[in-house]
Structure formats: structure tokens, C-alpha cells
Amino acid sequence: MPVNALISSLPLAEGSTHAHTGAWVASVLRSRIAEGHLLPGAKLSEQALAEALGVSRNTLREAFAVLDHELIITRIPNRGVFVASPGVAGVKEIYGVRRMIEPAALLWGPNLNTEALVSIVIEARAALAAGDIEAMADANQCFHEELVRATGNQHLQELMTRVLAQMRLVFHAMSDAPDFHSHYVELNGSLVELLQAGRREDAANELRGYLDRAEAELLAHLDEEN
Amino acid sequence: MPVNALISSLPLAEGSTHAHTGAWVASVLRSRIAEGHLLPGAKLSEQALAEALGVSRNTLREAFAVLDHELIITRIPNRGVFVASPGVAGVKEIYGVRRMIEPAALLWGPNLNTEALVSIVIEARAALAAGDIEAMADANQCFHEELVRATGNQHLQELMTRVLAQMRLVFHAMSDAPDFHSHYVELNGSLVELLQAGRREDAANELRGYLDRAEAELLAHLDEEN
DNA sequence: TGAACGAAGATTGTTCAACAATTTCCGGAC
DNA sequence: GTCCGGAAATTGTTGAACAATCTTCGTTCA
Incomplete structure (x- = not known):
């Protein structure tokens, strides 16, 4: 130890x-x-x-x-x-929260800052090009934190911070994890494009699908690890 | 072993x-x-x-x-x-949370239990008829708690419980409060009707307006108290 | 051999008493 | 009336102590 x-x-x-x-x-x-x-x-x-x-x-x-x-x-x-080491139930909880809060923020958030999201995506792309997985993971986390910031609400932001902290625990628990982050860079990118076009409802729906797939992927990996 | x-x-x-x-x-x-x-x-x-x-x-x-x-x-x-004695900022925080979580639960919650909501409305109506304001307030709280239960998520439910606890603090801080609860009984009722008709999107929108008005009402009363 | 048993030893749950740092209270000086 | 200074009270933190509970490990017994 x-x-x-x-x-x-x-x-x-x-x-x-x-x-x-x-x-x-x-x-x-x-x-x-x-x-x-x-x-x-x-x-x-x-x-x-x-x-x-x-x-x-x-x-x-x-x-x-x-x-x-x-x-x-x-x-x-x-x-x-x-x-804490979140298991299958923990991951489901995490995504249960994200699947409610994040699309809601996208759809109804009064302080949605599309520009900030754009610059985060640009950063993530740079990290991807440089092969810096750590920086990419950070950028991804920032993206979702910024998303919830759209609600302009401290409680929700704290909850999201807590949930993202648990996400980090999940990743740490899977030392042999493949690179989960890189192929979400472009998903975030297409989300931003929808926002720039003012299609918030479409963005929210896409995000929901995105979160569903991410959860499934993580759960699959957790299962095969046991 | x-x-x-x-x-x-x-x-x-x-x-x-x-x-x-x-x-x-x-x-x-x-x-x-x-x-x-x-x-x-x-x-x-x-x-x-x-x-x-x-x-x-x-x-x-x-x-x-x-x-x-x-x-x-x-x-x-x-x-x-x-x-704690939540002031204007606190009330805005509270409604900021509710305005995101509750409509999201209505719109996307996988475990929406319309029957439970119906029976709560019936209870509230009985309390209103009996003039029991305390019971009415309790029923109202149950209604919104049940709503969030639709998310099937413990974190969100805990957050909602915390927020409703703060709501109680707000009401306790206003000893001279008029009866805020009675005229929400029928609003909950119409919400349930929309749900029974399967119109979740309409219900979510109506709930958002409902929360906006409730917040404005509370804030107006808080302002005039100072 | 290997599982059940049981007595140390270690660790956690909780309390108590003490002391330093701050705040609050109160009486006097101007 | 307000400004000042020093008790008195309250909070922040510590260390030791003890009971309850887990762990460990050797012993006994099939």
C-alpha cells in the first residue's frame, strides 16, 4: 500500500x-x-x-x-x-443527475455563455492535437461545468462539481481505462454549433443522447472489469 | 473462505x-x-x-x-x-434550483408516478376544505418532492429536500405571512390533468410559469417587509 | 490440513478538560 | 454621548482517556 x-x-x-x-x-x-x-x-x-x-x-x-x-x-x-469508489450504482446516479441538469441548463439556462463554450472546445481540440489526454479531460470537465454555470445557480453548480468529482473517482478506479475523452471533443463541438445556430432544444436533445451513450460506454467497461 | x-x-x-x-x-x-x-x-x-x-x-x-x-x-x-435566514438572494437561489429540476423531472423523469400526484392533490383539496393550512402546506411540499422522485435519482432528491427545507425557513421568517399555499392547490391540480393527458411538455412549461409567479409573489412580500 | 475459537492489540466513537484567539459586555474617562 | 480598556464569555483546537468494536494471530480440535 x-x-x-x-x-x-x-x-x-x-x-x-x-x-x-x-x-x-x-x-x-x-x-x-x-x-x-x-x-x-x-x-x-x-x-x-x-x-x-x-x-x-x-x-x-x-x-x-x-x-x-x-x-x-x-x-x-x-x-x-x-x-469512495463508485460502482455501477454510483455511475448510474452520476449520469442520472447529469441527464437532468445539463439539458435543463442548455434549454432554460438564463446565462448561457456560448462564447465561453466555444473557447473551451478550441482548447480541447488543441490538447487533442498535442496528445495531452490530461488537458483534454480537464477541458471536458470545464465544458460541462460551464454548461451548468448557465443556470446562474450556486446550488446546482455545487452539485455538478460534486458529481464531476465522483466522475474523476470513477476514472481513477479504472487504471486501465481506454481514452474516453478524445471522442467527446467533437461531440461538444457539434453541441456548440447547434447553440450558435440558436437551436437550444435540439442541443438539449443531442446532449441527452450523448450522456446516454457515455453512461452505457462506462458501464460496459465497468462490467467487463469484474 | x-x-x-x-x-x-x-x-x-x-x-x-x-x-x-x-x-x-x-x-x-x-x-x-x-x-x-x-x-x-x-x-x-x-x-x-x-x-x-x-x-x-x-x-x-x-x-x-x-x-x-x-x-x-x-x-x-x-x-x-x-x-439560516434566507433573504432575497436565498429565495432566488431556491427558485433557481426548482425552475431547473422540477420541469426537467416532469419532462424527462423516467419514474413519473401520476397516480401518486393525483392522490396528493386530492389530499390537499381535503385539507383546503377543512381549512387546515398546515396540512395543505405539507401536501404541497409532498407534491413537489414526489415530482422530483420522478427522476429516480437520490442526489437530486436530496438537493430538493434541502431546498424545500430552506423554503420552510423562508416561511418561518415571515411570521405575518398570508396564506401562500391555498391557491397553489388548483395549480397543482391542473398540472396533474395535463400529465394525465400525456402532455408532459405542456406541463413542464406551465410549471415553469407557476414557479416564476410564486417566486415573484414571495419576493414582493419580502421586499415590503423591509 | 483446515476451520472454529478466543484472547491480545489496534482502531474507531465519544467525552472531558484545558488553553489560545476573538468577540462581547460593561464601567469609567473625556 | 462616545470612545477606551479590560474582564467575562464564547469559539477554535488540542491531547489524553476510555468504551466499543474490529483485526490479528496463535491454539485447539475435528
């Missing part, structure tokens, strides 16, 4: 004393997990983590409460805390 | 005295607030609450972390914890 080595590289709490340490711990763990340094299924030992982060077990526990609520970690009573 | 392996894979027994006290405290406070026993703006003193609930300050703190994340309470560093 390489977790111990990674934990030791965590930054220690320093300087600013007495300010929402719990939230700080939560954010550190959140990004550590998002970046894939802590992989799904990894156990987060209270004692080890508290020591590594330079905070007390009680403070760490407050961070755990937040991350648990965000579904980034899984707490099993008397067993411990683990990085 | 030995019997031990089989036993350990069984679902964990609930009700143990030694688990989830933090979650329990959170649920107690949640319902206390929902029922209006703790009004918006009220301060939740750590010491007093911990003593009253018979838990330690640390455990109470874990509950606070959860409720803060649910936006049911507001934490101000070094000042304390208060029951």
Missing part, C-alpha cells in the same frame, strides 16, 4: 492558527483525492492522517463529516474511512 | 449505541428547525446545546459541519452558529 508514502508528502498545517482548520483539512484531502494521489478504496487512518496533517483527530473528524456528505469518502462505522 | 468472511460481508446492524451520534444530533436539530421550534436567526450556543442534547461539544461540532453544508445553519467564525 503506497498510501503511507503519499500521506507523508502532505503539507503540514502551518502559520495561520485559529481559522477553520477543519475546512482547510477537507480542502486538502479533496484536492489530494481529485488529483489521484489518494486512490479509490484507500483507507484514511485517523491517527496517521491527523499526524501527517498536523491537526488533532477531532479536527480531522470534522473534515471527514464534510467529505462524507460530499460522497467523496465512505465511512463505515467502527471500520474506518475510505476514499 | 471460512465462515468469518461471510459474516463480515453482511450488512452492518444499525441501532448500536456506539455509532453516528453526530448524525443523530444533526437530524434532531434539522427537524427542530424544520418544525419552527428554532426560528431563523436564532443563535445556537455550543455549550447550551451540547448540554441540552447530552453530547459533547466535539460531537455537536460534527453535526454543525453537516448542517452548515446543508445551508440550514450559518457559521460565522468566532461569532457562533445561527439558524
